[in-house]
Amino acid sequence: MIQAARFKTCTFIACGVLLGASVSHADQPSGLELPAPISASDFRPFDEKRAALGQLLFYDKILSGNRNIACSTCHAVAHGTSDGLSLGIGEGGVGLGPERRVVSGPDHPFKRVPRNATSLFNLGHRSIDIMFHDGRVSADDSYGVGFNSPVEEWLPEGLQSVVAAQALMPVISKVEMAGQTDENELAAAINRRIDQAWPAIVARILAVPEYVDLFMEAYSELSDARDISPVHIANALDDFQNAEWRSFSSPFDAYLAGDESALSDDARAGMALFYGDAGCADCHSGPLLTDQDFHALTLPPLGPGRNRRFEHIARDVGRMSESDLLEDAYRFRTPSLRNVAMTGPWGHNGTFATLEGIVRHHLDPQKSFDEWDRGQVVLTPAPELEFVDFVIWEDSREMPRQRAAQDIVPVALSDAQVGEIVAFLDALTDCDALSGRFGIPVSVPSGLSIDASAEMPELCKP
Ligand code: HEC
Ligand code: HEC
Structure with missing residues (x-):
């Protein structure tokens, strides 16, 4: 050493x-x-149904204020679960990777995403306890809710990991997914109080019968659809990311x-x-x-x-x-x-x-x-x-x-x-990990278009 x-x-x-x-x-x-070599036992367990639900949520623009961007827009398989740009363009952009362009008119983005999109490999590894380039989400109980985050004590309880806590952040970021106050009900809710966008997202989910069924099946403790909460969304996104891009x-x-x-x-x-x-x-x-x-x-x-x-x-x-x-x-x-x-x-x-x-x-x-x-x-x-x-x-x-x-x-x-x-x-490259356990869905329950390409990064092409 x-x-x-x-x-x-x-x-x-x-x-x-x-x-x-x-x-x-x-x-x-x-x-x-x-x-030491990594093995499957180094990862947190995940639930198969919740991970499958998380896959749909990850690719569904329903989570964004103007229904124009999904997690997959910035975390794309084609770019190694990142976006191929130095700094990305959040909502108000169209297209993927370096081809992404801004739209003109009222939905024009007001700034670039300030940091490079991180890749999402091995997020279920048990050693992971801090998220983001600056570590602003971490396993830390200072606010009595299990995690430290920019939302402080307004983070809901019951999030199963730091990755689940992270999943609630992009949707309340105006530049990434929420959009501007006067554009949609999610962004308007953020202006009232930052955590208010999450119930607005749940309301959208409740309006899609296929999602309601999938949530009820994935979370057997739910007896009434009205009990579906942002925590269920976040934990499903965590299970998906944990299951999907394990790389060893x-x-x-x-x-x-x-x-x-x-x-x-x-x-x-x-x-x-x-x-x-x-x-x-x-x-x-x-x-x-x-x-x-x-x-x-x-x-x-x-x-x-x-x-x-x-x-x-x-x-x-x-x-x-x-x-x-x-x-x-x-x-x-x-x-x-x-x-x-x-x-x-x-x-x-x-x-x-x-x-x-x-x-x-x-x-x-x-x-x-x-x-x-x-x-x-x-x-x-x-x-x-x-x-x-x-x-x-x-x-x-x-x-x-x-x-x-x-x-x-x-x-x-x-x-x-x-x-x-x-x-x-x-030699740290593992192209198999990119194909994932679930892959890219053919469609999502909202019926919105999917931002994803089955193309592999250049160095993974045969
Ligand atoms: C003092 C700690 C430290 C040492 C020593 C160090 N790194 Fe880093 N490395 C970092 C940090 C911190 C970053 C991210 C910096 C940033 O983005 O501002 C980084 C970033 C990188 C990146 C870019 C990763 C990405 O996803 O963008 C590569 C590649 C890398 N390091 C390789 C190396 C190699 C090779 C060495 C040895 C020659 C090395 N590092 C030594 C701390 C270190
Ligand atoms: C507009 C682009 C964009 C969208 C949309 C987006 N992300 Fe990200 N993501 C980023 C950027 C940029 C970072 C790094 C930000 C930072 O560190 O400050 C990041 C960081 C992350 C991280 C942290 C990884 C780590 O190692 O710290 C995770 C996990 C993540 N995103 C998952 C998601 C999920 C889940 C969604 C959908 C709910 C999503 N992202 C939507 C751009 C995006």
Whole structure:
């Protein structure tokens, strides 16, 4: 194991957890501290009927204010359960992936989604206890409702996991799914109080007899349809996501299970660097290759950002927007690297168009920040939104702050070594996981159109 000193933000306790997360394989030919192989027993159980119901909800635009966007619009199989854009376009857009366009007229989006859409692999893994790039939803009982979230004590009780708690968030986000106040009853309800949109969504579900039957069958404790609640919707979405994109059959997994030939020579050399001198596993640790902790990597800023409440400058302060601690400024959660090769553009704001680019950024963040080519961002053209994209670069006070935020120690690697690390990251690809247990439904109970494509990402095409 690499010395902990490389890891500037690592407290004594956090380091202990990190070390505990990896299993020493004395019999590993590599002699590296590799994670233990994942198996189905590492996942929370799910209910088959609820997962099947969750599949329909995930693909159904009925959950969005203007019935024009579903979870699947931004979390698309064709883009490795992300959307292929640096920053996405929520409701008020049409089309999928980099082809997504804005509509003109009253439903024109008022801003881009401020962060890159995360991929949704292995969300049922028992180690997962925090959601989002800034960790604003977590298993934490500060509000007496089981989870910490932006909704605070208004989160309903009975949510079965942090993933279920997360599922209630996109539907109350005006930019993602709800739309504007004067456009529909969900958005109007949010203006009264943020949690009021959920009963409005349940009212829509109750108006579709097929959904009512499916909820009654999936939740045998329900004796009256009027007892269907937002919690039932969220738990079904959790069961679906848990069941659907379990990923532990990449070449790396085969290697962990003992098949030495599963990795190419380059990938093995990259693995040795990743778990050795390059120090990657200091943060990308454990079976999901993440410590689920927060670090500043000095990414170039892009887009409208996410700030602390009542602060309206186009910057993304990362973990600080949730913790309000100055030392957390510009820190973002370490992402899981499983299937990372298929989820570009990379970084919390999608500022790197290649895997090699984001890997090189880690090696010398400030140089990369200074030399960053903004031409690589993948954004929907939208003249009304574009003025914000790079506006923060004009801010002579903010830019030095962002540039100075760096929790990672530069590492010098040769071009060949960078190539080896990328080969290792490629070996984390598990195309089978994308096909899912349920796949893409043919239709949804609302009868609305489905945003999805059966096409696989380029690197999964035969
Ligand atoms: C408009 C695009 C959009 C839509 C629609 C959308 N998401 Fe997301 N999703 C995102 C973005 C962007 C993030 C990352 C946001 C952040 O971290 O601040 C995200 C994050 C997540 C995460 C967190 C994963 C993690 O590892 O932290 C989950 C789970 C998720 N979405 C599920 C859903 C579900 C379920 C729905 C439908 C109810 C949905 N999303 C609808 C864009 C979208
Ligand atoms: C100090 C902790 C730390 C170390 C060490 C580290 N990373 Fe990261 N890595 C992160 C964080 C945090 C992010 C997300 C940063 C952001 O989006 O602002 C990230 C992002 C990434 C991404 C982009 C993932 C995505 O989905 O966009 C890749 C790829 C990656 N790291 C690979 C590596 C490799 C390879 C190494 C070793 C050379 C490494 N990391 C070392 C913390 C670390």
